Structures are given as C-alpha cells and as structure tokens.
Amino acid sequence: SDEARIAFDNIADRAAGLIHPSIRFGVTGLSRAGKTVFITALVHNLLHGGRLPLFNAHHTGRIARTYLEPQPDDDVPRFQYEDHVRALIEDRLWPDSTRAISQLRLTVEYESASGWNRMLSAGKLSIDIVDYPGEWLLDLPLLAQDFREFSANAVELARSRARADLAEQWLARATAIDPKATADETSARELAQLFATYLKACKSDARALSTLPPGRFIMPGDLEGSPALTFSPLPDLPPTGSAPKGSVWAMMERRFESYKQVVVKPFFREHFARLDKQIVLVDALQAMNAGPDAVRDLERALGDILSCFRTGRNSLLTSLFTRRIGRVLIGATKADHLHHESHDRLEAIVRRLVDRAAERIHYSGAGIDVMALAAVRATREASIDEGGETLPVIVGTPIRGEKIAGQTFDGETKTAVFPGDLPEKPDSIFEALDQKPHGEPVTDINFVRFRPPQLERTAEGITLSLPHIRLDRALEFLFGDDLA
Ligand code: GDP
Known part of the structure; x- marks a missing residue:
C-alpha cells in the first residue's frame, strides 16, 4: 500500500x-x-x-x-x-x-x-x-474527486467571467458531445487538446490566471504527449448512474482514474x-x-x-x-x-x-x-527631486523590448522608475477587487521587468555575490x- x-x-x-x-x-x-x-x-x-x-x-x-x-x-x-x-x-x-x-x-x-x-x-x-512545479501540487485534490466532481468543478470555472472567453472553443465542443455516445480516439484526442490549449491560455502574461488541474496539462515534464494526458472533463454529466460501456464518458473516466494512479500518486509518494x-x-x-x-x-x-x-x-x-x-x-x-x-x-x-x-x-x-x-535584487534604491519634492525611485536596466511611457528599452540602458506604493492597509486590496474593472491593475505599482543586476566589485577586485532582499x-x- x-x-x-x-x-x-x-x-x-x-x-x-x-x-x-x-x-x-x-x-x-x-x-x-x-x-x-x-x-x-x-x-x-x-x-x-x-x-x-x-x-x-x-x-x-x-x-x-x-x-x-x-x-x-x-x-x-x-x-x-x-x-x-x-x-x-x-x-x-x-x-x-x-x-x-x-x-x-x-x-x-x-x-x-x-x-x-x-x-x-x-x-x-x-x-x-x-x-x-506547483502545478503538480494542484493535482493532489484530484485524488479525492471522482470524474463527475472533477468535471463539474472544471466546467464551473470554465464558465466563470475570468475564463469564459478562453474556454469557449473547448466548452462548445465538449457540450456538443453526448457523453453516452460511443467513444472514438480521434475526437477524444481533439477534445483533450482543446482543453489543454484553454488551460495554457489562462497562464498568458496578460491574464496571469492560476493553473487548474490536471497540472501535467501545463507542465507535462517527461509525460509530454503520453496517453495519460489525453482526457477532458465533460459537461452536464447525469448526477447519478454510471458510464455506459464503450462511451466517451467511460473512456474519459478511465483515463482520469489512470492519471491519478500513474501520475499523481507516484509523485506524492516518491x-x-x-x-x-x-x-x-x-x-x-x-x-x-x-x-x-x-x-x-x-x-x-x-x-x-x-x-x-x-x-x-x-x-x-x-x-x-x-x-x-x-x-x-x-x-x-x-x-x-x-x-x-x-x-x-x-x-x-x-x-x-x-x-x-x-x-x-x-x-x-x-x-x-x-x-x-x-x-x-535587480534594482537599487535612489531618490530624485521633482519640483522640490524628494521621490523614492528604483534604478535598474529594463529588459530589452520593455516599454515605459512610450520609450522602448534596448536592454542596456539604466533607468529610474517610480515604483509606486502598496496600500498601507492590506484589506484595501481586497475591497478594491469588487470595484476595479475586469483586467485593470488593483494597485498603483509600476511593474517593469528588469535584467539581472551587474555584480559589484570591491576595491580589491573581488566580485560580490548576488544581491537579494x-x-x-x-x-x-x-x-x-x-x-x-
Ligand atoms: P519558475 O518558473 O518558478 O522557475 O520561475 P523563474 O525562477 O524562472 O522566474 C521567472 C521570472 O521571474 C524570471 O525569468 C525573472 O524575470 C523573474 N524573477 C524571478 N525571481 C526574481 C527576483 O528575485 N527579482 C526579479 N526582479 N525578478 C525575478
């Protein structure tokens, strides 16, 4: 055991x-x-x-x-x-x-x-x-779920505001399938692919949505392309009863169960x-x-x-x-x-x-x-005077292609950025969640991607180790x- x-x-x-x-x-x-x-x-x-x-x-x-x-x-x-x-x-x-x-x-x-x-x-x-990968950890809750529950959770999230447009193609295809119809490998694979594409789209920089299980659909590791990864949740399964033999439902359910046995359990155990x-x-x-x-x-x-x-x-x-x-x-x-x-x-x-x-x-x-x-630590702190006021800034080299106020950086040029402040009261972030429009930052932080820092040398010429916070x-x- x-x-x-x-x-x-x-x-x-x-x-x-x-x-x-x-x-x-x-x-x-x-x-x-x-x-x-x-x-x-x-x-x-x-x-x-x-x-x-x-x-x-x-x-x-x-x-x-x-x-x-x-x-x-x-x-x-x-x-x-x-x-x-x-x-x-x-x-x-x-x-x-x-x-x-x-x-x-x-x-x-x-x-x-x-x-x-x-x-x-x-x-x-x-x-x-x-x-x-943390994605693999998100698989653990699957061990306590059956295929029906897994499907219901996945579909509910796919229909939520944050994800509905990304999930559209997969959901449309999945909804058109009768779970009790006879399974065929090609359409099963297509459906699994659409599901994986949707999960990956959630991770794009602009959306920055967190991963949904199965984690290996995003981070396959050595399982890239393996049959253990060709399944998909199914919408609108009947609340009771079991999958008819040879149906799409039975096929997906079996692969879901083997994903848990072959992928999830060994990772947790070993x-x-x-x-x-x-x-x-x-x-x-x-x-x-x-x-x-x-x-x-x-x-x-x-x-x-x-x-x-x-x-x-x-x-x-x-x-x-x-x-x-x-x-x-x-x-x-x-x-x-x-x-x-x-x-x-x-x-x-x-x-x-x-x-x-x-x-x-x-x-x-x-x-x-x-x-x-x-x-x-890719930046250092400094302050600049602006109209008689001293403002705290961070100084670093934005990565090539990064744009700030209309200027595109070449990856070599240092610049000072006013980083903005996080609110003093953490709760105000969570209050803002309901007020800020969909897709708009919830803080005033200027988020610039910097290159790793140039290491400093001492007077004796010794390179100091990587700076950190x-x-x-x-x-x-x-x-x-x-x-x-
Ligand atoms: P992983 O997917 O969790 O292994 O993430 P990485 O360690 O590759 O980090 C992802 C990206 O985040 C990096 O390419 C950097 O752009 C950025 N990053 C990670 N750690 C730091 C840090 O300490 N400071 C800064 N400025 N950027 C970081």
Missing part, C-alpha cells in the same frame, strides 16, 4: 540520516513564480559567502564549508545550477524556468552554537533541494511525502498587476496548494501519507520591484491572501509563515534550527 511504502521510505531516509544527516527541502510555486532564480541565488550566496547577516550560522562564522555533492536519487534530473548561474551572472539573463522536478544536494559543514550540540552532532548537514521543509513562492505583484480576477484566482490556487500541507483530522493527506513537513514558508517574490517601504506591505497583503485562502478550506493557517523577498531571513527560518 502507499502508506506502507511511505513509512518504509521514511525509515530508510532516517537510517541513512544517522550516518550522514540530510533534509529534503521542497521549493515550489506556480510557473514563473521564481523557483529557479530562488534556488540559484540561495546556492550561490551560500557557496560564495554572500551578505547574509540574518542567517545566524553563516553570520557568526560557524559555517566552515559549503559545497555541492552528487544527489542521492539517481532517477531524478539534477538542478542545472551551473547553467543558471552562468545565465544570471555572465549573460545577465534570467535562467530557463522550472519545467519538471529536479534536485541538487548542498552540503554544509558547520559548528553548533552550543557546546552540547557540538558534542552530539557531526556538524555536517546535507540539504537536498527539490525543485518541482517526492512530496518525503519533504522535510517547504517554501512556496508566490508572485502576488504580477497578479495584482493583471487585475481582480487574477488576484481571486491566485487566492483559489493558494487554497488548493495549502490544502496539501494541512495536517490533522479530515485532511486528505493525513489519510494517504504520513508527512514530515512542519512549517511552510510562503515567499512573496520579486520584492525588488518595490521601494523598501512597501516590503512589509507586500508581506501583509500576502498574509491576508493566505488567511483568506486558508479560511476557504477551513484551515487555521497555523504553521504557515509569510515573507516578502527578492532572491535576486531578505533571502537571509528566509534561510534562517528554514534552516536555523538544523544548524543551531
């Missing part, structure tokens, strides 16, 4: 840990949230002695050595750290984003802060960083259930910039993601797996788009977003922490106890 296998894996992991202590650290978030950049910056700062004053073990000089080692799992692709660093630092281009699961082992040799711990522990800890720590990255700024529907949608997706971490009675997961994750950190990314006065405000807004999402799934939200951060706080939160 799944439970037995997970219990076995847990024991095997523990046993291995007696010889060589290691923890599994999951990094997730919906696509473009910043996972690749976060992992790259974290590793780079640790390997190259970054400025991390709030990361105690590092700041107090207790870390003797940090290095990469071969990962323990041979069947998982390695996180391509070196390629990503080269892109970020040498080319000053954002690296290729996460498309599937990958892993990297970082080993830290340290000295415990207390004499007692120094005697007990070997002072060596391996952190297995596991990068995986990867998710073995994590010890977790950060979920959230790009709330992009959602606020895209409009009220995107914010509501992010809230919905966050609820689905959080439900995977909920412990206790009635939780889907506790019934399926024994988990090891204690606390979950939600990282509100890309804070370098804001002036520092707004960093705490971003944190407060995302905290509200998390609380609202948690409330919807009847989850207290205990054990969930929120931090605003920028894994890579609050990455050290996140590290302390995540690993402070393990290195105490």
Whole structure:
C-alpha cells in the first residue's frame, strides 16, 4: 500500500540520516513564480559567502564549508545550477524556468552554537533541494474527486467571467458531445487538446490566471504527449448512474482514474511525502498587476496548494501519507520591484491572501509563515527631486523590448522608475477587487521587468555575490534550527 511504502521510505531516509544527516527541502510555486532564480541565488550566496547577516550560522562564522555533492536519487534530473548561474551572472539573463522536478544536494559543514550540540552532532548537514512545479501540487485534490466532481468543478470555472472567453472553443465542443455516445480516439484526442490549449491560455502574461488541474496539462515534464494526458472533463454529466460501456464518458473516466494512479500518486509518494521543509513562492505583484480576477484566482490556487500541507483530522493527506513537513514558508517574490517601504506591505497583503485562502478550506493557517523577498535584487534604491519634492525611485536596466511611457528599452540602458506604493492597509486590496474593472491593475505599482543586476566589485577586485532582499531571513527560518 502507499502508506506502507511511505513509512518504509521514511525509515530508510532516517537510517541513512544517522550516518550522514540530510533534509529534503521542497521549493515550489506556480510557473514563473521564481523557483529557479530562488534556488540559484540561495546556492550561490551560500557557496560564495554572500551578505547574509540574518542567517545566524553563516553570520557568526560557524559555517566552515559549503559545497555541492552528487544527489542521492539517481532517477531524478539534477538542478542545472551551473547553467543558471552562468545565465544570471555572465549573460545577465534570467535562467530557463522550472519545467519538471529536479534536485541538487548542498552540503554544509558547520559548528553548533552550543557546546552540547557540538558534542552530539557531526556538524555536517546535507540539504537536498527539490525543485518541482506547483502545478503538480494542484493535482493532489484530484485524488479525492471522482470524474463527475472533477468535471463539474472544471466546467464551473470554465464558465466563470475570468475564463469564459478562453474556454469557449473547448466548452462548445465538449457540450456538443453526448457523453453516452460511443467513444472514438480521434475526437477524444481533439477534445483533450482543446482543453489543454484553454488551460495554457489562462497562464498568458496578460491574464496571469492560476493553473487548474490536471497540472501535467501545463507542465507535462517527461509525460509530454503520453496517453495519460489525453482526457477532458465533460459537461452536464447525469448526477447519478454510471458510464455506459464503450462511451466517451467511460473512456474519459478511465483515463482520469489512470492519471491519478500513474501520475499523481507516484509523485506524492516518491517526492512530496518525503519533504522535510517547504517554501512556496508566490508572485502576488504580477497578479495584482493583471487585475481582480487574477488576484481571486491566485487566492483559489493558494487554497488548493495549502490544502496539501494541512495536517490533522479530515485532511486528505493525513489519510494517504504520513508527512514530515512542519512549517511552510510562503515567499512573496520579486520584492525588488518595490521601494523598501512597501516590503512589509507586500508581506501583509500576502498574509491576508493566505488567511483568506486558508479560511476557504477551513484551515487555521497555523504553521504557515509569510515573507516578502527578492532572491535576486535587480534594482537599487535612489531618490530624485521633482519640483522640490524628494521621490523614492528604483534604478535598474529594463529588459530589452520593455516599454515605459512610450520609450522602448534596448536592454542596456539604466533607468529610474517610480515604483509606486502598496496600500498601507492590506484589506484595501481586497475591497478594491469588487470595484476595479475586469483586467485593470488593483494597485498603483509600476511593474517593469528588469535584467539581472551587474555584480559589484570591491576595491580589491573581488566580485560580490548576488544581491537579494531578505533571502537571509528566509534561510534562517528554514534552516536555523538544523544548524543551531
Ligand atoms: P519558475 O518558473 O518558478 O522557475 O520561475 P523563474 O525562477 O524562472 O522566474 C521567472 C521570472 O521571474 C524570471 O525569468 C525573472 O524575470 C523573474 N524573477 C524571478 N525571481 C526574481 C527576483 O528575485 N527579482 C526579479 N526582479 N525578478 C525575478
């Protein structure tokens, strides 16, 4: 059974840990949230002695050595750290984003802060960083749904204001099909394709809608083109009764069930259930910039993601797996788009977003922490005088093709941008959701995409490591106890 296998894996992991202590650290978030950049910056700062004053073990000089080692799992692709660093630092281009699961082992040799711990522990800890698409996490709720429920949820969302126009083609075709009619492979595949196209369209920059399951329709990983991905929900299924043999309905239902068995369960068993720590990255700024529907949608997706971490009675997961994750950190990314006065405000807004999402799934939200951060700080702060008034600005190099006030940037020119402020009261964002028109930003933030920063050199010619915002706080939160 799944439970037995997970219990076995847990024991095997523990046993291995007696010889060589290691923890599994999951990094997730919906696509473009910043996972690749976060992992790259974290590793780079640790390997190259970054400025991390709030990361105690590092700041107090207790870390003797940090290095990469071969990962323990041979069947998982390695996180391509070196390629990503080269892109970020040498080319000053954002690296290729996460498309599937990958892993990297970082080993830290340290000295415990207390004499007692120094005697007990070997002072060596391996952190297995596991990068995986948040889209895959959104599949977990499917385990508790049958095909009828899955279809009803999908169709309801497809008919909502935010999505109706994108879903039109798929819905029209799906509605024209009689679920009880005889199935044929070609039309099944076409319908599945239309469904996948609709799900992908929701992710476009302008819409910035969060993903709907099945997650592999957006992030197929190694399943690209496989039959497990050729199904579609069906509208207007009869509320009771079962699918007639040989019907479209029966075919879609069977493939939906096998998706759960073949794709969803193994991922949770082999990867998710073995994590010890977790950060979920959230790009709330992009959602606020895209409009009220995107914010509501992010809230919905966050609820689905959080439900995977909920412990206790009635939780889907506790019934399926024994988990090891204690606390979950939600990282509100890309804070370098804001002036520092707004960093705490971003944190407060995302905290509200998390609380609202948690409330919807009847989850207290205990054990969930929120931090605003920028894994890579692409801007620096300055102020300019305008008509006798001093205005805070951020300075950076907009990426090539970025347009600001009619000017198109070439990717080489630095410019100052007035970033705007987030509201002091987080609730005003949520009040604005009902007042702002569809598709209009819900804040006054000027959202400009910048190139990664040029690294500074000291007078001695040493290149400093990647600048960040609050990455050290996140590290302390995540690993402070393990290195105490
Ligand atoms: P993933 O899909 O979660 O792996 O997302 P990435 O890590 O590839 O990030 C997606 C994009 O977000 C990047 O290409 C950058 O444009 C932007 N981004 C990510 N992290 C940061 C950050 O810390 N600061 C800034 N300014 N942009 C970021």
